[in-house]
Amino acid sequence: MTxxxxxxxxxxxxxxxxxxxxxxxxxxxxxxxxxxxxGPELGGDTGETLAAGGKRMRPLLVLLCAGRSAGxxxxxxxxxxxxxxMATLVHDDVLDDAPLRRGVPTVYANSGRRRAVAAGDLxxxxxxxxxxxxGGEDGESRPATDRQVELLAHASVALARGELAQxxxxxxxxxxxxxxxxxxxxxTAALFECACVIGAxxxxxxxxxxxxxxxxxGLAFQLLxxxxxxxxxxxxxxxxxxTDLLDGTVTLPFILARDADPSLRETDLRAxxxxxxEQVCDRIAATGAPERVRGEARDRxxxxxQALRAxxxxxxxxxxxxxxxxxVVERYS
Amino acid sequence: MTxxxxxxxxxxxxxxxxxxxxxxxxxxxxxxxxxxxxGPELGGDTGETLAAGGKRMRPLLVLLCAGRSAGxxxxxxxxxxxxxxMATLVHDDVLDDAPLRRGVPTVYANSGRRRAVAAGDLxxxxxxxxxxxxGGEDGESRPATDRQVELLAHASVALARGELAQxxxxxxxxxxxxxxxxxxxxxTAALFECACVIGAxxxxxxxxxxxxxxxxxGLAFQLLxxxxxxxxxxxxxxxxxxTDLLDGTVTLPFILARDADPSLRETDLRAxxxxxxEQVCDRIAATGAPERVRGEARDRxxxxxQALRAxxxxxxxxxxxxxxxxxVVERYS
Numbered sequence: 001m002t003x004x005x006x007x008x009x010x011x012x013x014x015x016x017x018x019x020x021x022x023x024x025x026x027x028x029x030x031x032x033x034x035x036x037x038x039g040p041e042l043g044g045d046t047g048e049t050l051a052a053g054g055k056r057m058r059p060l061l062v063l064l065c066a067g068r069s070a071g072x073x074x075x076x077x078x079x080x081x082x083x084x085x086m087a088t089l090v091h092d093d094v095l096d097d098a099p100l101r102r103g104v105p106t107v108y109a110n111s112g113r114r115r116a117v118a119a120g121d122l123x124x125x126x127x128x129x130x131x132x133x134x135g136g137e138d139g140e141s142r143p144a145t146d147r148q149v150e151l152l153a154h155a156s157v158a159l160a161r162g163e164l165a166q167x168x169x170x171x172x173x174x175x176x177x178x179x180x181x182x183x184x185x186x187x188t189a190a191l192f193e194c195a196c197v198i199g200a201x202x203x204x205x206x207x208x209x210x211x212x213x214x215x216x217x218g219l220a221f222q223l224l225x226x227x228x229x230x231x232x233x234x235x236x237x238x239x240x241x242x243t244d245l246l247d248g249t250v251t252l253p254f255i256l257a258r259d260a261d262p263s264l265r266e267t268d269l270r271a272x273x274x275x276x277x278e279q280v281c282d283r284i285a286a287t288g289a290p291e292r293v294r295g296e297a298r299d300r301x302x303x304x305x306q307a308l309r310a311x312x313x314x315x316x317x318x319x320x321x322x323x324x325x326x327x328v329v330e331r332y333s
Numbered sequence: 334m335t336x337x338x339x340x341x342x343x344x345x346x347x348x349x350x351x352x353x354x355x356x357x358x359x360x361x362x363x364x365x366x367x368x369x370x371x372g373p374e375l376g377g378d379t380g381e382t383l384a385a386g387g388k389r390m391r392p393l394l395v396l397l398c399a400g401r402s403a404g405x406x407x408x409x410x411x412x413x414x415x416x417x418x419m420a421t422l423v424h425d426d427v428l429d430d431a432p433l434r435r436g437v438p439t440v441y442a443n444s445g446r447r448r449a450v451a452a453g454d455l456x457x458x459x460x461x462x463x464x465x466x467x468g469g470e471d472g473e474s475r476p477a478t479d480r481q482v483e484l485l486a487h488a489s490v491a492l493a494r495g496e497l498a499q500x501x502x503x504x505x506x507x508x509x510x511x512x513x514x515x516x517x518x519x520x521t522a523a524l525f526e527c528a529c530v531i532g533a534x535x536x537x538x539x540x541x542x543x544x545x546x547x548x549x550x551g552l553a554f555q556l557l558x559x560x561x562x563x564x565x566x567x568x569x570x571x572x573x574x575x576t577d578l579l580d581g582t583v584t585l586p587f588i589l590a591r592d593a594d595p596s597l598r599e600t601d602l603r604a605x606x607x608x609x610x611e612q613v614c615d616r617i618a619a620t621g622a623p624e625r626v627r628g629e630a631r632d633r634x635x636x637x638x639q640a641l642r643a644x645x646x647x648x649x650x651x652x653x654x655x656x657x658x659x660x661v662v663e664r665y666s
Contacts, residue, residue: 091454095447114428117450118496121424121457125489128461132483149482150465156458163451 011327012060012320019068020320023075027059030079031086034126054102057221057324058085058195064321065210065313066199074199077148080127081195084152087123088159090116095163096247102333103238127152148198155194162186170248171269173258180252184222185215192218202312209311213321216304221328223297226251227290228332230281236332242277245269252296254280256289297329344660345393345653352401353653356408360392363412364419367459387435390554390657391418391528397654398543398646399532407532410481413460414528417485420456421492423449428496429580435666436571460485481531488527495519503581504602506591513585517555518548525551535645542644546654549637554661556630559584560623561665563614569665575610578602585629587613589622630662 013021059078066074092098093106094116100106108116131148165183169175196214197207228237229244230253244251248269258264267280284290304325313321346354392411399407425431426439427449433439441449464481498516502508529547530540561570562577563586577584581602591597600613617623637658646654 088454091450095450112500115497115500117424117428118493118500120454121421122490122493122497124454124457125486125493127486128482129486129490132479132486146465146479146482149461149479153458153460153462153465157455157462160451160455160458164448164455167445167448167451 012064012323015323016320017316020063023063023078024056024060026075027056027063027078027082030075030130031082034079034083034123034130054082054086056082057328058082058191060324061192061195061214061321062199064317064324065196065214065311067313067317070200073145073148076130076133077152077198078195080131080148080152081155081191081198083123083127083130084156084159085191087120087127088163090120090123092163094120100239124156127156145201147201151194151198155190158186158190162188162190166249169250171250173250173254173265173267173269175250175255177252177255180250180255184219188222188225189215189218192221205310206312209307210313212307213304213311213325216300216307217325217328220297220300220304220325223252223293223300224329224331226253227294227297230254230284231290233332238333240274240278241281242272242274245277245280246272246274252293253284253289256292257284257287260287260289294329301325301329345397345656348656349653350649353396356396356411357389357393359408360389360396360411360415363408363463364415367412367416367456367463387415387419389415390661391415391524393657394525394528394547394654395532397650397657398529398547398644400646400650403533406478406481409463409466410485410531411528413464413481413485414488414524414531416456416460416463417489417492418524420453420460421496423453423456425496427453433572457489478534480534484527484531488523491519491523495521495523499582502583504583506583506587506598506600506602508583508588510585510588513583513588514552517552521555521558522548522551525554538643539645542640543646545640546637546644546658549633549640550658550661553630553633553637553658556585556626556633557662557664559586560627560630563587563617564623566665571666573607573611574614575605575607578610578613579605579607585626586617586622589625590617590620593620593622627662634658634662 013024059082062078062081063070063074066077089101090107093101093108094113097108098106099109106116107119111119128149131152162183162185165179165186169179169183193211193214196210201207202210226244229239229251230241232241234240245254246269250269254264261283264280264283272280305322308318308321308325346357392415395411395414396403396407399410422434423440426434426441427446430441431439432442439449440452444452461482464485495516495518498512498519502512502516526544526547529543534540535543559577562572562584563574565574567573578587579602583602587597594616597613597616605613638655641651641654641658
């Protein structure tokens with residue numbers, strides 16, 4: 001089954017029975033609490049910027065994979081993983097000098113480079129504080145397991161290594177598929193994998209299946225991001241085509257197009273401007289590479305769904321996770 | 334007893350019996366392992382830069398406060414806390430555009446802004462990974478307690494909040510003593526406090542005494558840093574006088590001097606250059622404020638030693654911690 005939805009998370013929480021939206025609301029409340037009150041420290045309405053954005057796909061995965069029988073530790077993990085994701089975005093925007101994200105001014109734009117680096121560090125620290133918080137707000141509360149801290153820390157290490165790998169590969173028009181794959185695993189798949197297993201403990205076999213699921217949809221998610229950067233359309237993605245190229249980031253559509261159009265390898269990425277970057281996108285699109293990558297992303301989603309059926313997740317959780325998986329490749333932003 | 338030593342940590346490890354240098358060596362090995370192999374990812378000899386520097390005062394505090402009977406969890410905590418400290422320094426150097434630290438090129442200078450932000454994130458993530466690592470390398474190994482994760486996460490939150498507070502106060506020549514005190518607590522004392530209690534669990538009363546000890550030497554440490562920035566001498570501190578002022582950071586020597594020489598309040602810190610910053614330092618020194626702050630730092634060290642004697646720490650650990658406390662104010666770098 002393939003469903004089309006521009007907002008997979010909303011679609012899922014609208015369809016699910018009450019436990020899921022209630023828990024997502026609780027995660028949202030905790031995220032809001034975590035960033036509330038920073039207004040004076042950060043200057044401007046950065047708290048709102050932080051609290052507002054995002055598809056919340058990772059917390060949704062945490063809650064669904066943990067299942068409705070999971071307790072407060074799943075809500076804490078969902079909150080923590082989104083805080084790490086937010087921290088990464090705040091630092092990425094500093095690195096990319098990005099004025100806007102999803103049409104809203106970035107923390108970097110609102111508060112400057114120094115405050116944005118510190119704000120990212122703060123979000124990051126808060127993630128681990130949330131996980132380790134011994135709560136006390138209700139009888140259900142109990143501290144995070146070391147397992148959860150280890151999972152989140154290892155995913156965070158992967159995110160930082162992914163950024164470093166991207167820097168190393170920057171502007172290299174001859175970069176290999178293997179390097180691209182490694183970057184996707186580090187920068188995107190690792191946190192999806194983490195999301196799928198951090199909320200609750202399962203048997204080793206079930207956990208392995210959920211890791212496969214998370215990895216596959218993470219890679220599909222990144223592949224589709226990279227397709228959208230080439231083909232847009234900007235009025236739906238909310239950003240200009242070719243922004244990755246302008247940043248020196250060579251992705252799979254370019255790599256595949258390079259075989260059909262070897263002169264692409266001669267492109268001087270450092271010399272691109274917005275207009276010439278769009279022209280390169282047109283040349284990539286002309287080879288059919290973006291559609292091949294989109295097909296690859298869909299294949300991975302199918303494999304993800306196969307892994308999911310071996311994971312022991314059933315009932316409504318299974319249905320909803322299939323919807324999330326489909327939503328990963330049927331989206332524009 | 335007050336001892337003078339330019340390198341308090343070396344003095345302590347030289348005097349202590351074998352367990353302490355052996356454990357410090359083990360911490361050093363783990364720090365080296367953590368940064369080893371990043372050469373290719375970071376570009377240049379950043380791994381060496383990271384591994385080389387630092388007084389390692391925080392790990393020393395962890396090991397001494399935990400005591401010789403503590404196990405592997407103290408070594409892990411000592412490693413983790415130094416990684417958080419290193420992460421902070423790497424990010425601080427990005428924020429300050431700093432070419433050198435302790436006479437060695439910074440990660441920022443070696444590898445650029447983007448890689449340095451990612452390298453800081455990586456060190457930070459590794460800190461929590463080290464703490465949660467379930468090891469397995471020997472029979473003694475066991476996972477970190479949630480207590481340790483919570484302590485380190487809360488200290489990290491404080492560090493980031495301290496940086497934000499410093500940004501907020503930047504260039505404000507009228508900043509209050511209370512704001513200065515808050516910044517010192519967040520940016521410096523919080524990690525010292527954490528170091529003194531993270532290595533081993535103790536009774537509530539003993540832990541409270543160790544927190545008092547850590548807080549007092551942390552504040553003394555910061556006070557002395559701020560004195561050295563005004564009075565130098567550069568040939569011993571390894572940096573020019575007035576670098577805080579050039580960065581817009583108003584510290585206690587300036588605040589106290591402002592009372593004796595109100596015209597200091599009119600200083601346009603944004604208009605300073607290296608030469609005029611030194612002139613401001615001379616005006617601050619002329620009021621006697623730096624020596625009053627140095628006296629304040631010494632008072633805090635005495636209070637720290639009083640707290641220490643109520644902490645239940647005894648024997649060689651007590652002697653060595655008193656040496657560390659003295660070293661905090663009897664140093665030039």
